[in-house]
Amino acid sequence: MLRAEGLVRTYATPAGPVHALQGVDHAFTPGRVTAVMGPSGSGKSTLLNLLAGFDRPDAGHVRLDDLALDAVNETRLAALRLRHFGFVFQASNLISVLPARANVAFPMGLAGVATGERLRRADALLERFGVAHRGGALPAKLSGGERQRVALARALANDPQVVFADEPTGNLDRASGREVIGALREVAADGRTVIVVTHDAAVADAADVTLAIADGRITSVEGGDGAEAA
Ligand SMILES: Nc1ncnc2c1ncn2[C@@H]1O[C@H](COP(=O)(O)OP(=O)(O)O)[C@@H](O)[C@H]1O
Ligand SMILES: [Mg+2]
Known part of the structure; x- marks a missing residue:
């Protein structure tokens, strides 16, 4: 389980000084979609960056099970992110010169998965999110919704425990947004922890837990269940 403890x-x-986070406590329950909502400047990105180990707190801890991320050096943090965390961004951030399938396979390569196995798993993930037929397409040729579904497939490449999404529906029309929300719910149904920063009321409605910040x-x-509240 991923936990924020007294994050400052x-x-x-x-x-x-800008006091971006002033003591945030929360346990993010596996198997659930948690939406983080709040006005611009309220600290959402700061929280996501700390939870993902991109930045370190001035006080408090982020714990993944028994491990305090602040006790881990950058090299180990990068390895931990590669294996345990997946990311989906507002602007999908796919590698523009690689087709969809190679984008999904890419993080597996970093984790040392053999080529044949990489492509087999990439195809299975594209299939899961309904974009197997787009495996050969460059990101620029995909629709916004397809791009986010490929990004979600890539986020799952190394079977992560936690998936972070920052405004994943921000650039999408409502129908594509609904597909992405459905996909995020499925990802949580795998037993993963899904944390979504969003302004989209449709995402918040579909979330199991909503944190206002x-x-x-x-x-x-x-x-x-209330017990996880600060
Ligand atoms: N790298 C930074 N340096 C200085 N101030 C920052 C930095 N990042 C964020 N802030 C400030 O911290 C506060 C929280 O920002 P942020 O976490 O980005 O909020 P949100 O994502 O909710 O819009 C804001 O006042 C913002 O201006
Ligand atoms: Mg932000």
């Missing part, structure tokens, strides 16, 4: 992050700026603090937790 303060940015030093020429204009003085304001001024670097969690102001409400809806859904879940």
Whole structure:
């Protein structure tokens, strides 16, 4: 289980300190989609960056099961991210010169999976998200919805425990957005922890747990069992 414990992050700026996170506690339940909602500047990206180990807290801890991410060096963190975390961004961030299938296979290559196995697994993941027929297409040739489904397939390449999505429906029309939401729910049904930063009410409606964040603090937790609230 991924846990935030007393997370504090303060940015030093020429204009003085910015208190981006002021003590965030939450346990992210596996098998559920957790939506993180809040106004611009409330600390959502900061929280996601800390949870994913891209940045380190000034106080508090991020724990993945028994491991405190702040106790791990950059090399081990990168290895841990590769194997245990998957990412989906607003603008899919697929590698533009690689076809969809090679994009999905790419993180497996980094993890040392053999070529044949990489392509077999990439095809199975594309199939799962209904884009197997687009495996040979470059990202620029895909629709927005297809691109996000390929990005989700890539996020699952190394069978991660946690999938992070930052505004995954932000660039999509409603119908494509619904497909991506359905796919995220399926990813959670695998038993994975899915954490989605979103402004999209449709995503929040489909989430199992919704965290509201304001001024670097969690102001409400809806859904879940209550015991995980701060
Ligand atoms: N690298 C940074 N340096 C200085 N201030 C930052 C930095 N990143 C974010 N901030 C500030 O921290 C606060 C929270 O930002 P952020 O986590 O990006 O919020 P959100 O994702 O909810 O819009 C904002 O006031 C933002 O301006
Ligand atoms: Mg942000």
